[in-house]
Amino acid sequence: MKINLDSDNEWGHFIDPDSFQIVEITDEVPDKSFVVFKEREYIEDIDRTVIQTTYGIIDGNKLQPMNKRELSKLMSKACAKYIIDFEKLPPKIMVEKKLIIDKPAQLAFILSNHDTFHLKIDKTALEGGNPHEIINSIMENQDFKTTMYDREEKWKIEYAKSSRAKCRKCGSNIEKDTVRIGEPNYFEDHLNYRWHHEKCIFLQRFEKKNIKGLDLLEEKDRKRIEEILDS
């Protein structure tokens, strides 16, 4: 069917369910395609641009809108079929969490840096095959990066370089030269950190090896924090 995104404020993509190719919508969208399109709306009173996303599938020349969760379910099915047919992961699909025996595999379809779909592939979808085994063997044979978790950066601890950053937990500013703890965050492939006060983070949940910057702290701070991490 034809989809006309004629205004400057709209743009969209369709995804071919058989190949997982992502194509920009310019005119004709084939039947059964998954579609995602966005509408940018500038709201003058609050001086902000709001982006509305429409998700759906083209079915019998009609757009059937659905929410993201419903579309993700359809994508999960298409992804499982792709895995069975081609014995590899579709493009733009990564293993989101470590695979666990007898549990569904959690994959992510990365449409863009702002739009990731979380897919669940279970035994039924794989026609009785064990997701853990099948996807593990695919990962061994595919030489490019297929997992998201191994690119995970470490958290960072340091002295605040200014008083400008706000704590993500309590919302108040983190004073310059006090200890701050940052959660790594990728935005458009750039790494940055979401900072927290020391008191606003449950430090016990970390292991020393998962935090960088400890060795750069003054001894009294380092010792205090290491004691919590080791507890």
Ligand SMILES: [Zn+2]
């Ligand atoms: Zn705080």
